[in-house]
Amino acid sequence: MTRHLDPDETGLKRAAEMLRRGGLVSFPTETVYGLGGDASDDAAVARIYQAKGRPSFNPLIVHLPDAEAVEAYCVLDDTARRLAAAFWPGALTLVLPIRPYAGISKLVTAGLDTLAVRVPDHPLAQALLREAALPVAAPSANPSGRISPTTAAHVLAGLAGRIDAVLDGGPCGVGLESTILDCIGEAPVLLRAGGLPAEAIEACLGASLALGPVAPATAPTAPGQLVSHYAPRGTVRLDATETEPGETYLGFGPLGADMNLSRSGDLVEAAANLFDCLHRLDTMGAERIAVAPIPDHGLGRAINDRLRRAAAPRD
Numbered sequence: 001m002t003r004h005l006d007p008d009e010t011g012l013k014r015a016a017e018m019l020r021r022g023g024l025v026s027f028p029t030e031t032v033y034g035l036g037g038d039a040s041d042d043a044a045v046a047r048i049y050q051a052k053g054r055p056s057f058n059p060l061i062v063h064l065p066d067a068e069a070v071e072a073y074c075v076l077d078d079t080a081r082r083l084a085a086a087f088w089p090g091a092l093t094l095v096l097p098i099r100p101y102a103g104i105s106k107l108v109t110a111g112l113d114t115l116a117v118r119v120p121d122h123p124l125a126q127a128l129l130r131e132a133a134l135p136v137a138a139p140s141a142n143p144s145g146r147i148s149p150t151t152a153a154h155v156l157a158g159l160a161g162r163i164d165a166v167l168d169g170g171p172c173g174v175g176l177e178s179t180i181l182d183c184i185g186e187a188p189v190l191l192r193a194g195g196l197p198a199e200a201i202e203a204c205l206g207a208s209l210a211l212g213p214v215a216p217a218t219a220p221t222a223p224g225q226l227v228s229h230y231a232p233r234g235t236v237r238l239d240a241t242e243t244e245p246g247e248t249y250l251g252f253g254p255l256g257a258d259m260n261l262s263r264s265g266d267l268v269e270a271a272a273n274l275f276d277c278l279h280r281l282d283t284m285g286a287e288r289i290a291v292a293p294i295p296d297h298g299l300g301r302a303i304n305d306r307l308r309r310a311a312a313p314r315d
């Protein structure tokens, strides 16, 4: 049975205790809900993969309360420190060299000598990480290949009975997964567009970002390698300025649509609504979804990335 925990002192203590005992707890972050487990416990991490039905070559992000905690597990160079100071806590994941004997389960890194880390900017996530006092591995709390959850109800729709609890913090503010940056080589490489716009990172670095993955043959790096991902049950047609018979229209901007990402054409609002709209289209039983064009800048880049995956051919 999956417990529904309230976002109060009792709920937090329960959630932290479950994590310390090797249990799986879904918790809210500012991006999406994570499926948390103790990153130093092989069995807990194995249960994360099992609950999600995730291919085990896809490594996990470790969540920590602050940059100082990250330093215990990873090596940060000047660039990584600058990015951490500018954007943590926040929707940025850094892939960094892992310290030898860091105590992180090899199942988390899928055997790589790098670790993806993030400091979430959500009061409940922060409180939970401090209370549990563990490195918490947390992929998005959805079955593998399906839409990421931005509410506790989305989590339960996909994983009820497969995890111990969900800590309910209401809807996520950002609504898109974190931006992932590889900080292993000379210059950072963008592995996944996400909740922190690439333009903000480029402004911080004073340089434009290279796009990854760098070495797809050897590194099971970006989630982009699983082409169909973030998929609703219905088919998805992109850049649709009008609908064909039988289609449900997901709009953007001031136009007549069955559902709208943002009537005012606000990309931040659209990002926050994206996964909830896709979940609701599933619930409605929409078989063919047409999506309005979304501008490809700022958060629009990450929204378009998710929509392209949702539209990709399925196995």
Ligand code: TXA
Binding pocket: 029, 031, 032, 033, 034, 035, 058, 059, 060, 061, 093, 095, 109, 112, 114, 115, 116, 118, 138, 139, 140, 141, 176, 177, 178, 179, 180, 191, 220, 221, 222, 223, 224
């Ligand atoms: O916003 C987020 O990032 C959410 C919340 C819960 O924090 N988490 C999330 O995790 O989206 P997940 O597992 O769905 O996506 C993480 C991606 C993986 O698909 C993997 O490709 C990449 O991060 N990743 C993890 N470790 C990596 C590594 N060492 N090198 C390169 N990529 C890595």
Ligand code: MG
Binding pocket: 139, 140, 148
């Ligand atoms: Mg995911």
